[in-house]
Amino acid sequence: MVMEAEKKMNQLQAEHVYVNGHQLSREELSLLQGCANPPPKLKPGCYWYDKDSGLWGKMGSLLLSSSLQTFPKRFRFGQGSTPNLPLVRQFFPSNNSSSPFPSKSITLTTKNCKGLLCNSSMAEESVEKLKPGVQIYESEEDLSVSLAKYTADLSQKFVKERGAFTVVLSGGSLIKSLRKMVESPYLDSVDWGQWHVFWVDERVVRKDHIDSNYNLAYDGFLSKVREWEEEILSVIRDFERWGKLSVLMSSCLPECTLQCVITSITSQRKWAPQVRRSPAFGGRGEWKEGDRWGLCVGGRVVATTMGMFALFLPFLFSFSALEGVPVPPGHVYAMNDALPAEGAADDYETRLKQLVKTKVLDFKPASEFPRFDLILLGMGPDGHVASLFPGHNLLNENQRWVTFVKDSPKPPPERITFTFPVINSASNIAVVAAGAGKSDVVRRALGSKTTSDLLPVEMVSPEDGEATWFLDKHAASKL
């Protein structure tokens, strides 16, 4: 095995392989190629790896192999469960450039992977002009993968810290840039059940109207999460059918039974679930009271058999673990589309205040504004964010949480919107812009020149949170 791995190593240079943003050493490449189920035809490039599930894939693409079983234990990069992205340039205020939760000093990372947009002297020149927390990607595709990782990391952090993740969406192109969130590995690893989804602005139209930001997010994002629920339920239905067969086999050939169930599900689904034995999931020890069959999808246990019944009735499941999978409908806070603009803004603000009372939504006692965990902000080519447009008097609103506009320069004219005090109270703000159409406004917002009349996007400045800009190279082309 070792000799075989060494032969392969001669053909592939370890320094050309990155896993979760980490450049492999010779020893790590050897481990990878010698593990139980090595990736076939490994080539130079960037890969992601989830140590919990063993899932592995090419950065930005689907699964390659589902069981790098011996791989995780000795790998230094096996800390995170979500992929990092090849950055073209990263200007990140961090003491640790791989941390998703940056602190103050500016560092420039040009280390990772392909296609650097600039040579290092150009980059150092540019870093003088740029604000910290600006990430520039070779393509919108790379931006999208990185945005998903950033969002998934924050979700994990806040769910762990406060048992909920309050995330605010924009309309427009942001939803397309969020598409990687509803693909592997995030679709099955994110704790959607703890998500609470809001909108930073909404057009005063019916929810099923083509202009509705809810409608856009539903089609491009939320519906995917719910389809995922359907997938899991149908896998469980299959598992129930096959469970009867495993009754016959479980006493004498448990591993074989396991294989049967896996093969059954895998042949009918486009992704591979793993069925393991608990409590250690994967252990092969003797069956004892408390041991259960578990159905894992992407590392998450979605159903388990019930205790000792498992020996006889492995088709009896406890579905409790399922509850956390999709975003529950009650956690999706769409605007009330039966109300006119003013009433809809009042109603949304009242609902936010209730969520503060029930502690779903965090609150800043000093300023008396809500504190969202993450606001994902798109930006118009004119520099507007949310429905806060250049030169509009709503830019100075400092009492209301949610207000309305009836003369939006961009159709439709009637909208509701969060105000700047709410936006700037967030713990994290991602400003996302892709395409050459945004390059002038990006230059104005991030370039060195300052003007007295601030564009709305220039007013995005979290009071004690972090702002991170996600730009593709076209949006950043005039920096």
Ligand SMILES: O=C1O[C@H](COP(=O)(O)O)[C@@H](O)[C@H](O)[C@H]1O
């Ligand atoms: O009208 C709106 O526009 C902005 C920007 O949209 P984009 O398509 O240029 O990215 C969006 O962020 C906002 O939510 C939306 O209502």
